[in-house]
Amino acid sequence: MDTKTEALYKFLVDNATNFxxxxxxxxxxxxxxDYSADAPPEVMGRVKEQNSNYVRLVAKSLFQTEEEMKETISAWTSQTAADRIKSKTDLTEVAWNSGVFRRVYWEYVQKFVKQAEMEITLDDVFSWEAKINYTLDYVFESFIVVFMEILMNRLASQATLIKELSAPVISLTKEVGLLPLIGEIDTTRAKGLMESTLTQSIDARINTLIVDLSGVVMVDTMVAHQIFKLMDALKLLGVQTIVTGIRPEVAQTAVQLGIDFSDIMTEGNLQNVIKKFIQS
Structure with missing residues (x-):
C-alpha cells in the first residue's frame, strides 16, 4: 500500500465516528x-456502531484484493440485513441511505485531499474512486441478496404455517384424528391440504381420520377429486377415513356434478362419529 493510500485509510478510520x-x-x-432520526436510543446506538464499522470496512478495501473485500463485506451485510429485516426497515429506505452514505464518504475523501500535506494527483483520486465505489456497489448488491433471501425464507415459512393452520389434523385419541375443513377450498388449497394432511397423519401415527366438511360451503369436481386422492393416499398408509358434516347444498352440488361418494364412509355429523369411534 502506497503512502498516500495508507494516509487516506488512517484518516477515514480515525474519523469513522465523526462520519x-x-x-x-x-x-x-x-x-x-432503524434509520429514523427519532429511533430509540438502543436502536440508534446499534446503528451508529454498524455504520462506523461500515466506514472502516470500506476504507480497508483500499488495500484489499477483490476476494478479500467481498469476504469482509459479506459478513457485515449478512448481520446488517438481518437487523434491518427484524426492524421492518424497507428496501426503499435502505437504498436512500446507501446514497447518503456514498455522498458523505466522498465528502470525507475530499476533506482528506484538502488537508493532506502531500501531493495528491487525479490519478490517485481516480484510483481510490475505483476501489471505494466498487466496494460500495458490492455492499448494496450483497445486502439486497441477503435481505431478499431472508425475506423470502420468512414468507415461505409463513405460507407453510398458513397451510398447516388451514388444514390442522387434531388428535382426538392416540389412534383417531380430526381434520376440520372450513371455508372455500380451491384447487391450490386442496393440493396443499393433501400434502399437509398426509404428513400430519404420519407424524401423529393415527389409524383413523375424520374429515369434517360441515364448514365447507362448496365442492367442485376438482376439489372432490383431490379429496378422493387424499383418501386413497391415506388408505395406502393404513389410515381409514370417515367423511362427516356434508351440507345439503354441497350434497346437491355433488349429485349435479356426478360426484360419487358411495364408496366413502360417511356420517351425518361429527357427534355421531365421536360416539362410535371415540366413546366406544
Whole structure:
C-alpha cells in the first residue's frame, strides 16, 4: 500500500465516528425505521456502531484484493440485513441511505485531499474512486441478496404455517384424528391440504381420520377429486377415513356434478362419529 493510500485509510478510520455523526444528521423521521432520526436510543446506538464499522470496512478495501473485500463485506451485510429485516426497515429506505452514505464518504475523501500535506494527483483520486465505489456497489448488491433471501425464507415459512393452520389434523385419541375443513377450498388449497394432511397423519401415527366438511360451503369436481386422492393416499398408509358434516347444498352440488361418494364412509355429523369411534 502506497503512502498516500495508507494516509487516506488512517484518516477515514480515525474519523469513522465523526462520519457517522454527519451521516445521522441527514436522517429523516420515518416511523419504525432503524434509520429514523427519532429511533430509540438502543436502536440508534446499534446503528451508529454498524455504520462506523461500515466506514472502516470500506476504507480497508483500499488495500484489499477483490476476494478479500467481498469476504469482509459479506459478513457485515449478512448481520446488517438481518437487523434491518427484524426492524421492518424497507428496501426503499435502505437504498436512500446507501446514497447518503456514498455522498458523505466522498465528502470525507475530499476533506482528506484538502488537508493532506502531500501531493495528491487525479490519478490517485481516480484510483481510490475505483476501489471505494466498487466496494460500495458490492455492499448494496450483497445486502439486497441477503435481505431478499431472508425475506423470502420468512414468507415461505409463513405460507407453510398458513397451510398447516388451514388444514390442522387434531388428535382426538392416540389412534383417531380430526381434520376440520372450513371455508372455500380451491384447487391450490386442496393440493396443499393433501400434502399437509398426509404428513400430519404420519407424524401423529393415527389409524383413523375424520374429515369434517360441515364448514365447507362448496365442492367442485376438482376439489372432490383431490379429496378422493387424499383418501386413497391415506388408505395406502393404513389410515381409514370417515367423511362427516356434508351440507345439503354441497350434497346437491355433488349429485349435479356426478360426484360419487358411495364408496366413502360417511356420517351425518361429527357427534355421531365421536360416539362410535371415540366413546366406544
Amino acid at each position: 457517522t455523526d454527519d451521516w445521522l444528521k441527514r436522517q429523516r423521521v420515518i416511523k419504525g425505521s
